[in-house]
Amino acid sequence: MDDGGQKPVLLSGHDLRQMFLQGTAYFEQHKEIINDLNVFPVPDGDTGTNMALTLQAASRELLSISSACTIGEIARVAARSALMGARGNSGVILSQLFQGIARGMSGKEKARLPELGRAFQYGIVYAYKAVSKPVEGTILTVAREMARGSRNAIQEDINLIELLNVAIKSGKNALERTPDLLPVLKEAGVVDAGGLGLIVFLEGCRQSIAKHAMQPVSAALEQKKTTGSSLPIPSITEVPTERVNLKEEFDARYPYCTELIIKGDALSVRLLRDHLEELGDSLLVAGSADAIKIHIHTANPGSVLQRSLTYGSIHDIKIDNMLDQFTKTRWHDSSQESGRITRTAVEQAATDRIFLSGEIGIVAVVAGAGFASIFTSMGADRIIPGGQSMNPSVKDIVDAVIDVPAESVIVLPNNSNVQFAAEQAVKLVEKEVSVVDSHSLPQGLSALLAFEREKSFAENFVEMCLRTRQVKTLEITFATRDAVVNGISVKKGDIIGITDGTLLVSGLTVDETVLELLRIVLGEEEQIITLFYGHDVGESEAVALMEQVVADHPQPEVELQFGGQPLYYYIISVE
Amino acid sequence: MTPVRIVTDSTAFLDQETVGKYNVAVVPLYVNFENEVIIDGSISNAAFFAKVRSSAKMPFTSQPSPGDFVKVFEQIIKDGNDVVTIVISSGISGTYESALNAAKMVDMNRIMVIDSLSTSGGLAMLVREAAEAAAQGKSKEEITAIIEAKKSKLRIFFVPDTLEYLKKGGRIGGAQALLGTLLKIKPVLHLSNGKVDAYDKVRTMKKALLRIVDELPPAKGAFPLYILHAEAPETVETLKHMLKERFPEAQITISELSPVIGTHTGPGVIGISFYAQ
Numbered sequence: 001m002d003d004g005g006q007k008p009v010l011l012s013g014h015d016l017r018q019m020f021l022q023g024t025a026y027f028e029q030h031k032e033i034i035n036d037l038n039v040f041p042v043p044d045g046d047t048g049t050n051m052a053l054t055l056q057a058a059s060r061e062l063l064s065i066s067s068a069c070t071i072g073e074i075a076r077v078a079a080r081s082a083l084m085g086a087r088g089n090s091g092v093i094l095s096q097l098f099q100g101i102a103r104g105m106s107g108k109e110k111a112r113l114p115e116l117g118r119a120f121q122y123g124i125v126y127a128y129k130a131v132s133k134p135v136e137g138t139i140l141t142v143a144r145e146m147a148r149g150s151r152n153a154i155q156e157d158i159n160l161i162e163l164l165n166v167a168i169k170s171g172k173n174a175l176e177r178t179p180d181l182l183p184v185l186k187e188a189g190v191v192d193a194g195g196l197g198l199i200v201f202l203e204g205c206r207q208s209i210a211k212h213a214m215q216p217v218s219a220a221l222e223q224k225k226t227t228g229s230s231l232p233i234p235s236i237t238e239v240p241t242e243r244v245n246l247k248e249e250f251d252a253r254y255p256y257c258t259e260l261i262i263k264g265d266a267l268s269v270r271l272l273r274d275h276l277e278e279l280g281d282s283l284l285v286a287g288s289a290d291a292i293k294i295h296i297h298t299a300n301p302g303s304v305l306q307r308s309l310t311y312g313s314i315h316d317i318k319i320d321n322m323l324d325q326f327t328k329t330r331w332h333d334s335s336q337e338s339g340r341i342t343r344t345a346v347e348q349a350a351t352d353r354i355f356l357s358g359e360i361g362i363v364a365v366v367a368g369a370g371f372a373s374i375f376t377s378m379g380a381d382r383i384i385p386g387g388q389s390m391n392p393s394v395k396d397i398v399d400a401v402i403d404v405p406a407e408s409v410i411v412l413p414n415n416s417n418v419q420f421a422a423e424q425a426v427k428l429v430e431k432e433v434s435v436v437d438s439h440s441l442p443q444g445l446s447a448l449l450a451f452e453r454e455k456s457f458a459e460n461f462v463e464m465c466l467r468t469r470q471v472k473t474l475e476i477t478f479a480t481r482d483a484v485v486n487g488i489s490v491k492k493g494d495i496i497g498i499t500d501g502t503l504l505v506s507g508l509t510v511d512e513t514v515l516e517l518l519r520i521v522l523g524e525e526e527q528i529i530t531l532f533y534g535h536d537v538g539e540s541e542a543v544a545l546m547e548q549v550v551a552d553h554p555q556p557e558v559e560l561q562f563g564g565q566p567l568y569y570y571i572i573s574v575e
Numbered sequence: 576m577t578p579v580r581i582v583t584d585s586t587a588f589l590d591q592e593t594v595g596k597y598n599v600a601v602v603p604l605y606v607n608f609e610n611e612v613i614i615d616g617s618i619s620n621a622a623f624f625a626k627v628r629s630s631a632k633m634p635f636t637s638q639p640s641p642g643d644f645v646k647v648f649e650q651i652i653k654d655g656n657d658v659v660t661i662v663i664s665s666g667i668s669g670t671y672e673s674a675l676n677a678a679k680m681v682d683m684n685r686i687m688v689i690d691s692l693s694t695s696g697g698l699a700m701l702v703r704e705a706a707e708a709a710a711q712g713k714s715k716e717e718i719t720a721i722i723e724a725k726k727s728k729l730r731i732f733f734v735p736d737t738l739e740y741l742k743k744g745g746r747i748g749g750a751q752a753l754l755g756t757l758l759k760i761k762p763v764l765h766l767s768n769g770k771v772d773a774y775d776k777v778r779t780m781k782k783a784l785l786r787i788v789d790e791l792p793p794a795k796g797a798f799p800l801y802i803l804h805a806e807a808p809e810t811v812e813t814l815k816h817m818l819k820e821r822f823p824e825a826q827i828t829i830s831e832l833s834p835v836i837g838t839h840t841g842p843g844v845i846g847i848s849f850y851a852q
Contacts, residue, residue: 377757449760449776527779530758557779559759575778 009160010110013074014067019205020078021062024055026204027197034200037193047193050088050391050417054095055201057085057393075105075119083424084395089131090194092394092420093139094201096130097123113163117154120147130420133281137182139194145174146198164206171199254280254297257320258304259462262292264312272311279303284465286434286458293462360457361406364444365392365418368535368565371441378448381406387566391418397425401433408432408457410464414444434461440473440500441532441563442573472521474499474572476513479506495569510537510569511545515552521574527556532563532571545570577685579709579718580651582660584639584670585615587698588833597706600647604663604670604835608634615835620805623834624842633743636835638669644677648686657715658686661701661722663694666769667839687719689726692769696801696830696848697731703799728850732765732774732787733803736843741771744839763787784814784845788821792852800825800849805832806842814845 027048034048061081062074069077079102082095097120104119105111111119124147128134149170153163178192179185185192258280262272266289273285280298292311298304301319308314364380366372367387375383382400386392397418401409409431413422416439426433434457438444447464455463479494485503490496497505497517505516518529529549533542539562546560563571583589585603594601604615606623609632613623627634644660651658660678665671671690678686691698701722708718735741741764756776761783763775777783791800800818804811811829818825832840 374757445758446778449778452773452775454772527781530778557759561758 009113011071011113011116011160012110013069013071015209016071016074016078016105016111017062017067017069018208020055020074021059022208023201023204024052024059026207027055027201028052030200034193034197037190037196047088047090047197050091051094051194051197051201053393054082054086054088054091057395058082058098070109071111072102072105072108075102078102083428084393084398086394086421086424087391088417089420090139090197091391092130092424093127093143093194094198095394095424096127097143097198099123100126113158113160114154117147117150117163120150123147130424132423135182137178137180137185138192139198141178141181142171142174142192142195142198146171146202149173161206161209164202164209168199168202168206171195171202175199254282254299255321256280256298256301257295257318258298258301259293259295259316259318259466260305260308261315262294262308262312263290263315265290267292267311272308275307276304279307284462286461291458293458295462295466358408359406359453360451360460361401361404361409362412362448362451363397363400363404363409364412364448365397365414365422366441366444368441368532368563370562370564371532372564374445374561374563375412375448378445379451379453380412380448386418387415391415392421394421394424394428397422398428401425401429401431406431410451410457410461411435412438412444412447412464414438414441432457436461436464436468438464438468440475441565441571442471442473442530443468445573446471446575470575472500472526472574474514474517474521474570474574475568476510476517476570476572477568511541511548514545514570514572515548518549518553518572518574522553522556526574528559528573528575529553529556530559530561530573532561532565532573534563534565534567534569534571536566537569576712576714577655577657579659579713579715580654580656581702581705581709581718582644582647582651582658582674583698583702584662584674586663586668586670586694586833586836587661587702588616588695588830588836589699589702590830593699593703593706597703597710599702599706600651602639602643602647602670602674604639604668604833605637606634606834606838607637608632613834615833618834620831620834620837620842623837624806627838633740634838636668636744636838638673641673641676641680644674645680648677648681652682652685659689659705659709659715659718659722660686661689661691661698661705663698664692664766664769665690666692666766667694667771685715687715689719689722690769691726691729693726693729693731693766693848695731695832695836695846696803696828697729697766699828699830700729700799700801700848700850701726725850728852729848730765730790730851731803731846731848732763732790733840733844733846734761734763734780734783734787735840736807737841738762740839740841780810780845781813784810784817787847788814788817791818791822791847791849794822794824797824797826798822798849800827801847802827802829803832803844803846803848804829805837805840805844807845810843810845814847818847 031048031052035046058078058081061077065077079098082098086092086095100123101119104115104122124144127140127143134140146167150163150167153166175191175195178195179190269285269292272292273283276296277283279300280296282297284295286293294308296304305314361381362379363382364375365384365386366375372383381404384392384396384400411422411433413419413435419437422435426435436447438447446467450463450467451460475498477496479490479492479496481492483490488503488506490506494507495510495513496503497513499517499521504520505513508516531546542560546558550558565571580598580600582600582602585601589599606613606615608630648658660674662670662674674688678688691701704725705718705722708721760776760778761780762773763783763786764771765774775786777786802811802814815827818827
C-alpha cells in the first residue's frame with residue numbers, strides 16, 4: 001500500500017492482514033512487560049499472555065486464508081477468531097474492538113482512513129457493551145481516547161502511519177491518566193496493563209507499514225525502568241491489571257438488598273432491567289414472560305417496589321439491610337485466584353449422565369484436580385481446566401457449553417478474569433446460558449450447593465448468584481515481587497495471605513499465615529472453615545495445620561479437602 | 576351415625592396423653608436387630624440408638640402385617656365403631672398396603688384407609704385433626720374428606736446429621752444425587768409426594784435451620800407446628816428459639832421421631848412439620 005505520498009489512502013485486505021500479523025508478532029515479543037504489570041504481587045493475572053493468545057488465535061486464522069481477500073473478509077475472520085480465542089477480560093475487550101472493525105469493514109473491498117476510523121468507533125461501542133459495568137481508567141479508556149484522537153486527526157487528512165502515530169500518542173496520554181481515573185491504580189502509583197497492551201499492539205501494526213526505526217512505547221518503558229526518567233509510570237512492576245478494576249464491592253450507598261418476583265404477562269427482562277438499573281447496583285433480572293425475579297442493592301427499596309408494580313403483581317418480597325451483615329468485614333468480591341495451571345494438571349473429571357428434557361447443565365472453570373473432583377461430585381457436568389493465569393478461551397467455554405447435552409446451561413467462571421470470556425461464550429451458543437458471577441472457587445462451590453435440578457433455570461440462577469456472596473475466600477500464596485500493598489510491605493518470595501482480594505498478611509510461614517488470616521477474618525457468626533490444600537502441600541502437613549486451626553477455633557467446624565490448585569498453598573472458604 | 580375411631584401407626588409417635596384423650600389405636604411397626612425384634616415406640620430413642628451403636632449390623636425396619644391391622648379393626652368394629660386409618664406415606668413404607676389389605680379382609684364398608692404421604696409430626700397433625708372431627712361426631716366419609724384436604728397442605732422438612740442412615744435404609748429417593756458429594760454438607764430434605772427428596776444443601780446446621788424456618792408461611796396468629804428430632808435436644812432449643820422469635824403465637828409441639836424413623840434418619844436429625852397456607 002501507499003503510506004505517504006498519495007491521498008486518499010486506500011487500505012486493502014492484504015494491508016489489514018499484515019497489520020494484524022505484525023501486531024501479533026510484535027506483541028508476542030513484548031508480552032512479558034505487560035505480564036509484569038500486576039496490582040498484586042501474586043502469581044496470577046497475566047494480561048500480556050491473555051492478549052497474546054487472543055491475537056494469536058486471530059493470526060492463525062488469517063494465515064490460513066488468502067491475502068487477496070477483501071478487507072471486509074479479513075476483518076471478519078480476525079474478529080471471529082479473536083473472539084473464539086479470547087482469554088481474560090482484556091482479551092475479550094480486544095476481541096470486541098476487532099468486532100467493531102469487522103462491522104465497519106463489512107462488505108468493503110478496500111477502505112479509506114475515515115472508514116477505518118469509523119470502524120474503530122464501532123469497536124469502542126462493542127467493547128463498552130461487552131462489559132457489564134464499564135470502568136474508566138482501563139483499556140476501555142485508552143481505546144476510547146485513541147478513537148477520539150484519531151477522529152480529530154482524520155479531519156486533518158493524514159496518512160495511515162500518521163494516523164497510527166496519533167492513535168498511539170492519544171492512547172499513551174490516556175494511559176498516563178488511568179491512575180487519576182481509578183483510585184486503585186493511583187494507590188499503587190501505576191497505570192493499566194490492558195491499556196498498555198493495546199498500545200503495544202498498535203505499535204506492531206505500525207511496524208508493518210513503516211519498518212524504519214521508531215522508538216516504541218514498550219521500549220521507552222524498558223528504558224524508564226533502568227534510567228528512572230520522567231515517564232509517568234512510577235514503577236513498571238507495580239501496575240495493576242484492569243481485572244481488579246472491574247471488581248464489584250459492597251457499596252454502602254446501596255445498603256438494601258431487595259428481592260422480589262413480578263408476575264404478569266408479556267414481561268420483558270430487558271425493559272425491567274433498563275427501568276430498574278438506575279436505582280442501585282448488583283442488579284439481577286431473570287425469568288420469563290409471566291414471572292421475573294429481581295435482585296438489586298438499592299438505597300430506596302420503595303422505588304424498586306413501586307416501579308415493579310407498574311409491570312404486574314409483586315411477590316416474595318425480601319428486603320435486607322446489608323450494613324447489618326457487613327459491619328465486621330468489608331465485603332469484596334475475590335479477584336485473586338488460584339494461579340497458573342497447565343492443561344494437563346486437571347483431569348477431565350466430569351462424568352456423563354442422562355439429561356431429561358428441560359434439565360439444566362452446569363459448566364465450571366476449575367483449577368486443581370481436587371477441586372475438579374469436588375465440583376464434579378456436587379453436580380458439575382463439565383469441568384474446564386483453568387485458573388488465574390491459564391484463563392480458558394471463549395472457545396473453550398463455548399465447546400464445554402455445547403458439549404453438555406442440556407438445553408439450558410449455567411456457567412461458573414470461578415474467577416473474575418474468566419467472567420467476560422464466559423459472557424461472550426453465552427452469546428455464541430444457541431442454548432439458554434447464564435453466567436454466575438462466582439469470582440473464586442469457594443464462591444463457585446457455594447453457588448453450586450444452591451443448585452437444584454428440580455427448580456427452574458431463573459430460580460437456580462438467581463439463587464446461585466446470591467449464594468456466591470455468602471462465603472469468604474482466603475488465599476495463601478507467595479509474592480512475585482517486592483511491593484507495598486494495603487500498607488503492608490511485601491518482599492519477593494514472601495508468603496502472603498489474601499481475603500476476598502485484600503492482602504492482609506505477609507512475611508510469615510505458610511501455616512502462620514493461615515492461622516493469622518483466620519484470626520483476622522473470623523467473627524462470631526462463622527460456622528465452617530474449609531481448607532483446600534494445594535498441589536505443593538503434602539497431606540500430612542495439611543492435616544497438622546488443620547489440627548492447629550481446630551485448636552485455635554474450637555467453635556466452627558473445620559474441614560480439610562485436597563484442592564490440588566497450583567501456586568496457592570491454601571484456598572480457604574469461611575462461611 | 577356410627578361413631579368413628581381413629582387408627583394410626585407408631586411412626587406418628589403420639590404422646591400418651593393424645594392417645595388417651597382421643598382413644599386413638601396405634602399399630603406398631605418393627606425394628607429388627609440381628610437377634611432381637613423391637614416394637615416401635617416400646618423403648619426410648621436413647622436406649623434405641625445405644626443398641627444401634629453396639630450392634631454390628633444396622634437394623635432394618637418392617638411394616639405391620641395385615642394381621643396386626645385386622646386384629647385392631649375387628650375389635651373396633653365389634654365395639655360398634657367405624658374406622659378411619661391414617662398411616663405413614665406409601666412412598667417410604669409398606670404400612671399403607673398392609674392396612675388396605677386388612678381393611679379388605681375385615682369390611683371395606685366400615686374402614687377408610689388414608690395414605691398420609693407424611694409421617695412423624697406430619698402424620699400426628701393429621702391424626703389430631705381426624706380425632707377432633709371424630710369427637711365432634713363426624714362420619715368416616717366426612718373425616719376422610721377433611722384429612723384428604725389437609726394432607727395436601729402438609730409440609731415436612733428435615734435435616735439429617737448425615738446421609739449415611741438414609742443411604743443404608745434405601746429410603747433416599749431424590750436425595751440420591753447428594754450421596755457422592757465430597758464436601759461435607761447438611762442436606763435439607765422434605766417429603767414430596769410422599770417420598771424423600773432433596774430440597775436444598777447448605778454447609779452448616781444453622782443455615783439449614785434458617786432454611787426450613789424460611790419455608791413457614793407468614794405469621795398469622797396461632798397455628799400448629801411440630802419440631803421433630805432424634806437425639807438432638809440442643810438443636811431443638813436453637814430451632815425453637817428461632818421459631819418463637821418469628822412466630823410468637825405458634826403452638827409448638829416438640830416430638831421425637833419413632834425408632835423406626837430414627838433408623839432411617841440416624842440420630843441428630845431435626846425437622847419441622849406444618850400446614851402451608
